[in-house]
Amino acid sequence: MYKSMYMTCQKVWLDRYVVVLISEVSANIEGLIVQFSLSLVGTHIDAVYHTSVVLGGIEYFFGQGIQTSQAGTTHHGNPMEVIDIGHTDLPMELILEYLESLKQIYTAESYDLFMKNCNNFSNDFSMFLVGKGIPDHITSLPQTVLNTPFGQILRPQLDSAMRSITQAPTPTPPAQMGTSSTASDIVTLTSGGSINKASQAKVINATTLQDVSLHLDAARSRCAVILFTSATCPPCKLVHPVYEDLAVEVGDKATLLKVDIDKAYELASEYGITATPTFITFLESQQENRWSGANPSQLRGNVSLLIQAALHPHTKLNVQSLLGVDLRPILFTKLPPLEKLKAKMGNVAEEPIIKSVLAFIAARDSSTNSVVTTVPDLSAFNIFLDESKNLPLENLFPLIDLLRLALVDPRISGFFAELGNFSTIARLLDRINSQSPCPYSLNLVALHMCCNLFSSPIFKRLILQDAVFSSLLVRLLSASFLDDSHSTIRSSAASLAFNIAAANHKLRKEERHQGLPNDETVELLASLFETLGTELIDADTIKQLVAVIGLLVYLAPQDGEIFDLCMAMDAEGLVKEKERITGADQVVKDVGRVLLAKGLSNH
Missing domain, CATH: 3.40.30.10 (Glutaredoxin)
Incomplete structure (x- = not known):
């Protein structure tokens, strides 16, 4: 069996296959549980499972936070079963970013044998990699035990007894299996349990x-x-x-x-x-x-x-304040009274999948149940949303707000990102964009929902590289910036524009390629310049808009329409004029006096 597993891992290293290793938690403890399960909890338990995910010769599992090891070398020993669950084409950088986002959910302190264990992590990670989870009989086992009276009584003792096994330290540092002629990604854990990538370039x-x-x-x-x-x-x-x-x-x-x-x-x-x-x-x-x-x-x-x-010549400009802007996405996480949200949904709130999503959000945001993180049936949620796109607007608003709350979790935003062309959310946005004018509450919650898409690293990349979806976002932004009656709409639009610009800037700076399609970049910049030229925005919104402009212009193609637009609309003068409102804000000065004043001079 071990030889077979090792050969599978070699295949993983070469072909980006994903496998799940299923092991016994502990032969001694498991033997007792299996032997006495029927008499103690009234249900026969075949095994107590530990699972991990193997990709590229590295085994990923949850115990003391998210841990890694060379495949097959953990303290759980040889696996009892190896499941080849598919192949992933996701770039390693994206996978590591996703794992980094999961570390906030899967912390060592949050480990719970029944509600938040290695199998929950394996299920979430495999869903992200290949779109399907681990076998149901493994993920459902804890709830099967808890559904019995003795299961509830024995829960603290079982959790305590298993801690030394389920949260044992990683025995060996992660290492690669196989060789490659190209520079390879090596995954390591920092002392704080986070996952980093160390890449050493080589010939x-x-x-x-x-x-x-x-x-x-x-x-x-x-x-x-x-x-x-x-x-x-x-x-x-x-x-x-x-x-x-x-x-x-x-x-x-x-x-x-x-x-x-x-x-x-x-x-x-x-x-x-x-x-x-x-x-x-x-x-x-x-x-x-x-x-x-x-x-x-x-x-x-x-x-x-x-x-x-x-x-790029922009790299020689002194715009340290602009480059020092915090690029973390702006998310709208405020939880409204869920009973009021349910009331606005009407009969929709009684649908089983909506009840499940509401329960998930309530549990996730409850301090007394913070360990409950198993996501609802996302396929069912997706189908329901797609079928609801033509609901009356007053019923669509609370559903979009529910989606906003769900998307805060990177596992959920990652799921919707992997759907072809973001189909469900794209159709919802198309419906919202077709409203002229769009009702205030629907417009606002749509902007917040789109901001929360950026909770997942996969969405940050794919949004920019899909011309149709990015066009829908820019259409929403352009219409929102034209709303001269509601400052909150313009402020929220500035937040979404920032998320787009920050993600695009990271792609340009770190991977040296344009993310957001050129036409959408030009249209977005034109809307930003037009909005900046009005007297209806406050100092904080001006600062955010100028930062967005700076991020979109910095490292932009020198022979493209972006520079032409900046020259035609006198972007330099427009930004410099706003210094009187923003005072000594250094980012505004960097963009107006340096980037736009000197960065376009050779165009």
């Missing part, structure tokens, strides 16, 4: 034209270097250590490839290599420079110039 060995093409294409928005070398070339050995050090120093600013021409004749012929070492540099996939010789100073100098050419 990528390429042997085929396809290898080189793929890596150059991946680096098309920045730069790359290819070193052509040979095992029989003594000068090459002098530059190998320098080249390896450079890869670590430049990190993700450049991709460094190495080709051994003794093993890659086709590549040597394609690039006309007649001597080694030879270096070729690429800027945005186009050949930029070429030289031969083992001169470390020349190598370092040329790579430095290459990276400078690849970097």
Whole structure:
């Protein structure tokens, strides 16, 4: 069995398959529970399960917070069953962001054997990765026990007896299984139990034209270097250590490839290599420079110039206050009296799935039941929402508010994000956008609901990359900014615009690609400039709008419509004029006096 599990994990490492390991919690304790379960609780229990999720050779489980280990090396020993539940194409960065959001839910202090255990975590994580959870007979077992009189009586004793096992420390640090020719993600735990990714860039060995093409294409928005070398070339050995050090120093600013021409004749012929070492540099996939010789100073100098050419001129501007803005999303988490919300729903509140969602929200926000976190049937909730999109507006409002409250939980926002084209929420937004004018209460709760979509890292990425959905958001924002009767609408719209701009800024800055489609960015900026030009907004809203403008303009394509719009609408003068209202706010000064004054000067 263990050999089979190990082979499965090797498959996981290579192919991004996701497996669930099912183990016995403890052979001794489990034996007693199984033996006496019928007489004590009136129900026969076959086993007491511990589950974990394996991805990329790393085993993820919940005990002392979210923990990780090399697959198959935890204190729970060999698994009794291995379930291959599917394949994920989600990028590792996104998965780690999601786990980071879950650490606020799955803390060591919140562990509860019956209501919040390893199986709840495995179910949530697998739902996120592949859209389906672990077997129902595992997740339902605690409630089966609690539904019996003796189960309730024995609950404290069982919870206490199992603590030393379920919350034992991780025996070994996480490690990778298998090898890869590319820089790999290594998952570690900080002392506080959070999950971080440590990536150490390294030279990528390429042997085929396809290898080189793929890596150059991946680096098309920045730069790359290819070193052509040979095992029989003594000068090459002098530059190998320098080249390896450079890869670590430049990190993700450049991709460094190495080709051994003794093993890659086709590549040597394609690039006309007649001597080694030879270096070729690429800027945005186009050949930029070429030289031969083992001169470390020349190598370092040329790579430095290459990276400078690849970097956007905005990186040379002193806008530290703008770049220091807290990019965490603005969420609207205030809980209204649930009885009043139910009353507004009318008969809808009696639907089983609505009762379940209301109970989940009440339990989640109750200090006495803070450990209850099992999410309701999200598939049923999605179907109900989709069927309710044409409800009368007075009935649609409380349903959108219920969705707003549910989306605060990243597990729920992550679920809706993974639905194709955000179909359900997109149809709800389309209905709301079709109202002219949109009723105040519906408009406000729609803005708050959209802000809460950003509780999940997967939504933050996918929102920006889906032209249809991002267009729906910008339409909602544009109409909301035009509302000159309600300051709360404009303020809430500014919050949603900030969430969009912050997510887009992170993509540009960290991954060097445009997230929000260009047309939507231009339309959003035009609405922001128009709103900023009115006298109807207060100082705090002005500060937020200027920060949004700054985040949308910073690192924007230099030859695109964004710069043209800024010039045409005199964005510099518009922002500078608002300094008299915002006083000495440094972000406003950074955007007006530096970014818009100097960052557009070469356009």
